[in-house]
Amino acid sequence: MRPEALAALVEVLEHAPGNPSGQHRWAREARRRLDDARDGIAGLLGVEPGGIVFTSGGTEADNLAIRGVLGASGGAALCSAIEHHAVLDVVHASGGGTVAVDSAGRLDLDHLADELAADPRISLVSVLLANNEIGTIQDLDAVADVLDRARPTHPDGLLLHTDAVAAAAWVDVAALAERADLITISGHKVGGPKGIGVLAVRDGVELAPLLLGGGQERERRSGTPDVGGAVALGAALAVTARDRITVVQRVEEQAERLVAGLTAAVDHVRPTVPARSAPGVANIVHLSCREVDSEPLLFLLDEAGVAASAGSSCASGALEPSHVVDALGVAPDWAPGALRLSLGWCTTDDEIDHALAVIPAAIAQLRPTAEPAA
Amino acid sequence: MMSGGVDSSVAAALLRDQGHEVVGVTLKLWGGESDSGCCSVSDVDDARRVADALGLVHHVFNFGDAFTEHVVAPYAADHGAGRTPNPCIECNRHIKFAAVDERARALGFDAVATGHHARIAVRPDGTRRIARGADAAKDQSYVLHMLDQEQLARTLLPLGGMQKDDVRALAAELGLRTAGKPDSQDVCFITKATGRGSFLDRRIPLTPGRVVDGDGREVGSVSAVELVTVGQRKGLGLAGGGAPRYAVDVDIPSATVTVGSKRDLLVTEQPVTGLRWSTGPVDGPLLVQVSAHGTPAPARLVDAGDGHATVVWADPQRRVAAGQSVVAYQGDEVVAGATAI
Numbered sequence: 074m075r076p077e078a079l080a081a082l083v084e085v086l087e088h089a090p091g092n093p094s095g096q097h098r099w100a101r102e103a104r105r106r107l108d109d110a111r112d113g114i115a116g117l118l119g120v121e122p123g124g125i126v127f128t129s130g131g132t133e134a135d136n137l138a139i140r141g142v143l144g145a146s147g148g149a150a151l152c153s154a155i156e157h158h159a160v161l162d163v164v165h166a167s168g169g170g171t172v173a174v175d176s177a178g179r180l181d182l183d184h185l186a187d188e189l190a191a192d193p194r195i196s197l198v199s200v201l202l203a204n205n206e207i208g209t210i211q212d213l214d215a216v217a218d219v220l221d222r223a224r225p226t227h228p229d230g231l232l233l234h235t236d237a238v239a240a241a242a243w244v245d246v247a248a249l250a251e252r253a254d255l256i257t258i259s260g261h262k263v264g265g266p267k268g269i270g271v272l273a274v275r276d277g278v279e280l281a282p283l284l285l286g287g288g289q290e291r292e293r294r295s296g297t298p299d300v301g302g303a304v305a306l307g308a309a310l311a312v313t314a315r316d317r318i319t320v321v322q323r324v325e326e327q328a329e330r331l332v333a334g335l336t337a338a339v340d341h342v343r344p345t346v347p348a349r350s351a352p353g354v355a356n357i358v359h360l361s362c363r364e365v366d367s368e369p370l371l372f373l374l375d376e377a378g379v380a381a382s383a384g385s386s387c388a389s390g391a392l393e394p395s396h397v398v399d400a401l402g403v404a405p406d407w408a409p410g411a412l413r414l415s416l417g418w419c420t421t422d423d424e425i426d427h428a429l430a431v432i433p434a435a436i437a438q439l440r441p442t443a444e445p446a447a
Numbered sequence: 448m449m450s451g452g453v454d455s456s457v458a459a460a461l462l463r464d465q466g467h468e469v470v471g472v473t474l475k476l477w478g479g480e481s482d483s484g485c486c487s488v489s490d491v492d493d494a495r496r497v498a499d500a501l502g503l504v505h506h507v508f509n510f511g512d513a514f515t516e517h518v519v520a521p522y523a524a525d526h527g528a529g530r531t532p533n534p535c536i537e538c539n540r541h542i543k544f545a546a547v548d549e550r551a552r553a554l555g556f557d558a559v560a561t562g563h564h565a566r567i568a569v570r571p572d573g574t575r576r577i578a579r580g581a582d583a584a585k586d587q588s589y590v591l592h593m594l595d596q597e598q599l600a601r602t603l604l605p606l607g608g609m610q611k612d613d614v615r616a617l618a619a620e621l622g623l624r625t626a627g628k629p630d631s632q633d634v635c636f637i638t639k640a641t642g643r644g645s646f647l648d649r650r651i652p653l654t655p656g657r658v659v660d661g662d663g664r665e666v667g668s669v670s671a672v673e674l675v676t677v678g679q680r681k682g683l684g685l686a687g688g689g690a691p692r693y694a695v696d697v698d699i700p701s702a703t704v705t706v707g708s709k710r711d712l713l714v715t716e717q718p719v720t721g722l723r724w725s726t727g728p729v730d731g732p733l734l735v736q737v738s739a740h741g742t743p744a745p746a747r748l749v750d751a752g753d754g755h756a757t758v759v760w761a762d763p764q765r766r767v768a769a770g771q772s773v774v775a776y777q778g779d780e781v782v783a784g785a786t787a788i
Contacts, residue, residue: 369550372506389491391475391509439553 075264078309082266085301092297094289103300110307114271117310118256119247124274126290127303131238131259132159134272137283138234138255139163139197144281148196148229151188153180154400160199160236176401177351178209182219189223196229202250203240206397206413207346208357210244217252232278238262242313243321243354254278260302264418265309269302320418324355327416327425331358334429339436345403356417361403362410365439368392370412373435379428383411448543449473449498451490453625454562454606456497457614460621461605462560463501471498471505476514477636497623510542517541519636523650529699530770531676534634540593548601558603563587566607567599568780574726575599579779582610589739592774592784644674656702658683661711672702677768678712695766713763719773719785722756729782733775737767748775748783756785
């Protein structure tokens with residue numbers, strides 16, 4: 074967590090404990106902080122302050138975007154095949170389908186156009202700005218162009234939602250998602266706390282609420298707002314935007330060093346999306362390794378003090394194969410050895426050195442030719 | 448391996464207290480509809496919280512694909528072929544003491560431990576045999592009969608010398624949340640609500656069948672011959688009254704179940720396949736057990752080579768359903784295992 078966000082959170086909890094919906098001075102103290110956060114976040118995302126809906130996180134914001142639009146306007150949803158489950162599962166549950174991506178994770182725009190032409194009921198398309206596993210950034214302008222061409226044949230309207238959770242710390246969301254009608258971000262992915270997220274909504278977009286109750290957030294999200302979380306998210310997003318250029322440059326160098334070091338040190342290890350084959354966020358290194366399974370590799374890396382990941386976790390905590398790797402069409406002998414290394418604003422060069430020391434050893438230990446460990 | 452039950456909880460505690468460097472692992476084996484038994488989220492939660500209480504690192508390993516391939520698919524195929532498989536034994540054979548053991552070795556572990564109630568007897572020549580656990584009522588040596596010398600050398604069964612009551616008492620003493628948890632009984636991938644029939648119905652064709660007596664007269668019918676096991680008495684669509692009748696033969700190709708008296712079920716010899724001696728052939732009288740908690744009966748085992756053998760019972764015994772494990776003991780030690788045909 075960014076120190077600025079932690080300080081902001083503590084300040085609210087200590088000095089503004091009021092319910093922002095109340096009529097008294099303590100309520101006003103909380104309300105002012107909440108609205109300051111709303112203004113700041115709106116500016117950074119390029120929407121009007123009234124379009125900021127605070128939620129319990131990215132998942133709720135994604136659900137609200139899709140179910141809210143379908144609930145208000147009718148129709149059906151469509152999304153990319155590499156969405157986070159918070160979008161993918163909601164679209165599937167509503168009966169919607171997916172659009173293919175290429176081997177670099179870029180949306181197949183022809184397929185998107187075909188799907189839109191085939192089904193005039195589609196009223197919402199959801200395409201994540203940057204994928205959380207492989208980092209690929211989508212060209213939302215090009216997606217919006219396709220939607221513009223299809224809109225006349227879609228009587229329920231045709232809106233664009235983007236899950237910018239994985240992108241928000243690393244790109245200028247306001248610029249890249251300028252033509253999105255709805256944008257999701259999440260606190261903990263920008264250096265803020267868990268349990269807070271935002272759905273940013275353009276003027277004129279109607280949403281049916283998921284939660285009914287006190288009618289907070291302009292009737293779009295009932296429940297007493299988490300003022301501390303919202304303020305901390307705003308502080309984190311502000312400092313992230315302020316430092317972005319220097320942090321991105323440093324993290325890019327660290328990520329390049331990590332990829333270069335690992336691919337040089339270990340045979341049959343390669344970036345899952347080859348460098349420069351598609352734009353991507355700076356902090357995600359996704360590798361494919363032959364003759365190694367992710368699960369035991371993550372075990373050894375955990376023991377060695379490297380927190381890595383691969384697919385997604387199911388309810389039991391077990392590792393499940395990644396639908397993203399599957400959608401890229403990674404060859405079957407490379408896919409089981411997926412390894413995702415995420416860097417952050419606070420990643421140090423020493424940590425990169427440590428990873429470069431322990432990851433080749435762990436892979437060597439698990440390869441079939443390796444001598445049994447002592 | 449921590450299943451989330453009381454036995455493996457205490458096994459982990461004992462090993463920790465013996466000074467081993469213990470990592471708790473729960474297996475995710477089945478992503479299907481079952482939420483009872485060894486694969487459920489609540490059992491993983493129990494295992495994780497017990498590991499937390501014991502100060503152990505805990506991981507969940509996903510062996511779902513291997514489980515489907517080596518346990519669930521053969522379970523369905525065996526029923527389709529008229530056999531009565533024991534999936535827990537296949538899980539031990541292919542998953543727990545094979546795939547998991549292989550991974551444990553790759554990760555640098557010296558041994559794999561479980562909470563089974565069985566012991567590993569080390570003989571004067573250094574070879575090992577699975578032996579009955581101290582608690583006769585909870586003994587699980589039968590389901591571990593297939594472990595070979597290499598596996599036995601890498602396996603720890605810390606509960607083998609304990610009574611179940613003492614295991615529960617120790618769990619309670621340690622404040623483990625699993626202390627009062629009921630023992631698991633059922634096949635972990637089949638739900639109580641829908642049962643074996645509907646599970647198999649989605650995987651293999653089920654065939655309605657005739658039930659005939661020893662003279663070929665039709666006396667009843669069943670909705671699926673694949674679900675009938677030799678020795679079964681209920682669910683055969685028989686008229687009431689008279690002496691009890693049992694399924695004595697199940698013929699899948701002709702969809703026919705033959706019923707007979709208890710006496711018709713008795714045989715003096717039982718052919719088996721897949722025979723494997725624990726530490727080499729043993730001549731002379733043995734005790735042979737044909738179900739997990741069955742009563743062992745005196746017999747000799749005549750090895751015909753290539754895994755084929757005949758159990759020659761000292762006194763006639765009930766015919767064993769094809770597919771069931773047949774385990775031979777000398778005293779408390781497992782000397783051979785095979786599968787009834």
